[in-house]
Amino acid sequence: MTTSSSPNTRDVEAGIHRDLREEITYGGYLKLDQLLSAQQPLSDPPHHDELLFIIQHQTSELWFKLVIHELHYVMERLAADDLAPALKSLARIKHIQRQLLEQWTVLATLTPSEYAQFRGSLGHSSGFQSAQYRIVEFLLGNKNTQMIEVFDHEPETRARLEEALHAPSLYDEFLRYLARHGHDVPKDLLDRDVTRAHSFHEGLIPVLKEIYEHPEDHWAAYETCEELVDIEESFQLWRFRHLKTVTRIIGFKRGTGGSSGVSFLKAALDLSFFPELLAVRTEIG
């Protein structure tokens, strides 16, 4: 056992760098001065629980940022027929989604009485106005031009949304990949208007059925299909957890963003990014 100058105390080793003038430092590299000064409660006097509310959203936004970064990479690699790195990033996205899902338990400690004390300070602000969330939805294929109007007051943000709207979605890129690799993907799906949400296409079922019934012949495609199903499922779980948290905190009140609240959120649970990947399961036997 090594000894230290005081009991139950770890000594700082002689080699530890202590003079950090003119050096890259932890706080400097991570811009912690900016990051940690960005929590500004609006309630006056500041309500104890508003910090939780702010940090819950900010950490979600940080993870959304990484999801967008990884999704762009996945789509770029798919387009280049370079599947292995695409699969690796999809796996990373799933781990991020798990963090996003788990963190709802922290916010669920906020009671209706606590939230009611600072909800009034939030005005008409709402998660509905999260540009990064909407970009993730668009990249995954839930395109909807109606969602863009709330960003009209911020032309640069609106432009980012427009860009994601006009770009092929993850599913579009995957279907193009399949077509390039000898799968008989219906032509109208390959030429579709990518600014609209993909809608169920019966013609894709035989293509996916072949992959699922003979995985050994189509291993890469098979693995990718399962990754996409995982991502859709995790996304639905996030929507569901949001819905349950909202219900326990504000019941059936209207949302600050102006929607009906819970029933508006519930409608999103009927949306599917990759409907044929779910439908094909009924056909396998």
Ligand code: HEM
């Ligand atoms: C007390 C906690 C929360 C409540 C009561 C709440 C409530 C709501 C409501 C009622 C809506 C519908 C739009 C509206 O009219 O405002 C909404 C949308 C949304 N919220 Fe929250 N929310 C909470 C926490 C969060 C958190 C932590 C996030 C994480 C970023 C989040 C992200 C979103 C997003 C992305 C939408 C748009 C969903 C969609 O378009 O389907 N919310 N929220």
Ligand SMILES: N[C@@H](CC(=O)c1ccccc1NC=O)C(=O)O
């Ligand atoms: N829409 C929520 C308010 C809310 O949760 C919120 C407010 C500002 C920024 C993000 C929010 N999160 C999710 O909607 C409500 O109706 O209470």
